[in-house]
Amino acid sequence: MESISVFDMLKIGVGPSSSHTLGPWRAALRWIGELKEKNNFDNVAEISVDLYGSLSLTGKGHATDIAVMMGLSGFDPVTFPIENIDKEIDFITSENKLKLNGELEVPFVPKENIKFNRKFLEFHPNGMTFRATLKDGSKKSSSFYSIGGGFTVKKERKRKKAKLAKFAQFPFPVEKGTELLAYCKAEGKSISEIVLENEKSLRTETEINDGLKKIWDVMLDSMFVGCHTEGILPGGLKVQRRAFNTHKNLIGEAKYSNAEEWIEAIRGTEVKFRQILKWVSCFALAVNEVNASLGRVVTAPTNGSAGVIPAVLMYYLVIENHDANFEDIRKFLLVSGEIGSIFKKGSTISAAMGGCQAEIGVSSSMAAGALCELMGGTPEQCLMASEIAMEHHLGMTCDPIAGLVQIPCIERNAMGAIKAINACEMALDSDPSKAKVPLDSVIETMWETAKDMNNKYKETSEGGLAVKVYLSDC
Numbered sequence: 001m002e003s004i005s006v007f008d009m010l011k012i013g014v015g016p017s018s019s020h021t022l023g024p025w026r027a028a029l030r031w032i033g034e035l036k037e038k039n040n041f042d043n044v045a046e047i048s049v050d051l052y053g054s055l056s057l058t059g060k061g062h063a064t065d066i067a068v069m070m071g072l073s074g075f076d077p078v079t080f081p082i083e084n085i086d087k088e089i090d091f092i093t094s095e096n097k098l099k100l101n102g103e104l105e106v107p108f109v110p111k112e113n114i115k116f117n118r119k120f121l122e123f124h125p126n127g128m129t130f131r132a133t134l135k136d137g138s139k140k141s142s143s144f145y146s147i148g149g150g151f152t153v154k155k156e157r158k159r160k161k162a163k164l165a166k167f168a169q170f171p172f173p174v175e176k177g178t179e180l181l182a183y184c185k186a187e188g189k190s191i192s193e194i195v196l197e198n199e200k201s202l203r204t205e206t207e208i209n210d211g212l213k214k215i216w217d218v219m220l221d222s223m224f225v226g227c228h229t230e231g232i233l234p235g236g237l238k239v240q241r242r243a244f245n246t247h248k249n250l251i252g253e254a255k256y257s258n259a260e261e262w263i264e265a266i267r268g269t270e271v272k273f274r275q276i277l278k279w280v281s282c283f284a285l286a287v288n289e290v291n292a293s294l295g296r297v298v299t300a301p302t303n304g305s306a307g308v309i310p311a312v313l314m315y316y317l318v319i320e321n322h323d324a325n326f327e328d329i330r331k332f333l334l335v336s337g338e339i340g341s342i343f344k345k346g347s348t349i350s351a352a353m354g355g356c357q358a359e360i361g362v363s364s365s366m367a368a369g370a371l372c373e374l375m376g377g378t379p380e381q382c383l384m385a386s387e388i389a390m391e392h393h394l395g396m397t398c399d400p401i402a403g404l405v406q407i408p409c410i411e412r413n414a415m416g417a418i419k420a421i422n423a424c425e426m427a428l429d430s431d432p433s434k435a436k437v438p439l440d441s442v443i444e445t446m447w448e449t450a451k452d453m454n455n456k457y458k459e460t461s462e463g464g465l466a467v468k469v470y471l472s473d474c
């Protein structure tokens, strides 16, 4: 059984894609680590990268080439100032050289040294191989797979043993929803309390709180930035940023000078049903517009679906409970992370494996269950909310136009967030003992649907909207 922490499911990163940007970026860093570990780093003379399958088919639109170069340059995706990415890439392309890990200069012509191969590697659709020629002429190579949500693995799964050891420390190991509910019942605890106990076996409570605060700060910042940035998104589709105008109409003349004051200002605005829909959509659009412009967001559980969880949590803070505090934010993030990890163990969070149900569907399910706990739902109602949210995303395909994480991705976050809120309300009004579809069954169904889904709809941009709309028409 795999050990997955909340901090594995919710990660600070850069847009536009967790599997195609964050994953390859981290894989490049891991490869540098390997070269150093085997004492090959100082002898590297040349390097190249092969991208395979989905990483190749939608890699350009998802900035995989940029991510690989940033990783090879040794930059950290969590802390690197995103406004400097262009400068670093311009340096590599104009000088035709790259400073490996910021230390060793090697020749590097991006168009020649990053190869986009349509071929799929057998192990996973998102494969990549890093190659080095050493000064003595010998060759070294290493393949990685980006399996969704920024997770990268090697075929031999060398980390499995370490992960199992880590898992053994969990006082409440969970693979399925039924196990989670059994712990809640036996211990008389909420879902967030059970998850917190597991997290405490890995780090101190102060570290947990600090980590979750950082995650929330990035979520809030991405909503704030997205709501205050106008213009056209990069990539060639000429997609207009929409959060800016929606926000302007909603916020009116309210005054504020930072994100915290902004929360108070929103609490003071009129919120009838239409405004609630617009606010929630606006928060989700804002995050994914930031994501689409290679901005900093929290992968939750992926970048394409990064707007759903912040939008639903913000809905709770500004609409449902004006007295909400960090304790509520912590509970929400703990529950959402746990639900995401159950999906990852039982199915997939990779669009290249399961289509958009694995991204927007999972994020909506995570948000629905987490909101339900804050709204006073029982653990059973929380999992029922998660089930309802996923049930109505089953079969959703991934077909991003021009391989960009923009259409249909950005709007889908708004729809996923609204669906999560509705799923929560339906569960709160229901008796979960009468539910016909348990969460574990919908997860299995999602996985079966993923396996049946045509590859055209798995982040390849070879079907659906991606072939009906042409870049030249935009």
Ligand code: SF4
Pocket: 304, 305, 351, 355, 356, 357, 359, 360, 397, 398, 399, 400, 405, 406, 407, 408, 409, 410, 412, 459
């Ligand atoms: S269509 Fe869905 S799964 Fe595909 S890139 Fe967009 S958000 Fe991600």
